[in-house]
Amino acid sequence: MHEISLIQSLLTIIDDHAREHGFKKVNQVSLSCGRLSTVEPLALDFAFKILTETGICAGAELKLDILPLKIHCFSCDREFESKNGDPTTCPNCNQDQVTVTGGWDELQLIEMDVD
Ligand SMILES: [Zn+2]
Numbered sequence: 029m030h031e032i033s034l035i036q037s038l039l040t041i042i043d044d045h046a047r048e049h050g051f052k053k054v055n056q057v058s059l060s061c062g063r064l065s066t067v068e069p070l071a072l073d074f075a076f077k078i079l080t081e082t083g084i085c086a087g088a089e090l091k092l093d094i095l096p097l098k099i100h101c102f103s104c105d106r107e108f109e110s111k112n113g114d115p116t117t118c119p120n121c122n123q124d125q126v127t128v129t130g131g132w133d134e135l136q137l138i139e140m141d142v143d
Pocket of ligand 1: 101102103104105106118119120121122123
């Protein structure tokens with residue numbers, strides 16, 4: 029479960045921020061990742077819970093925003109975003125000359141609510 033190491037590096041970043049900005053408690057952490065990234069949301073939640081039982085993030089809420097897929101259509105030469113599934117046809121022209129061009133974004137820290 030690589031989510032453990034993802035959360036560990038996230039917590040290191042948060043600790044650094046805390047030292048730098050002097051906050052004492054984190055209430056909420058917002059993350060994002062691409063739909064095609066290898067992050068498993070449930071495993072990520074679980075890893076966050078067990079790794080934040082103590083420390084600055086104890087009791088904090090984890091929010092994960094899953095970014096949509098980006099698709100390019102060769103028939104009409106347009107870009108689209110798709111929130112569900114793997115699209116095989118273009119939502120604009122209905123042709124199947126589409127390719128996925130984005131959605132592999134790694135886990136990113138978007139914002140934190142701190143005291
Ligand atoms: Zn199209």
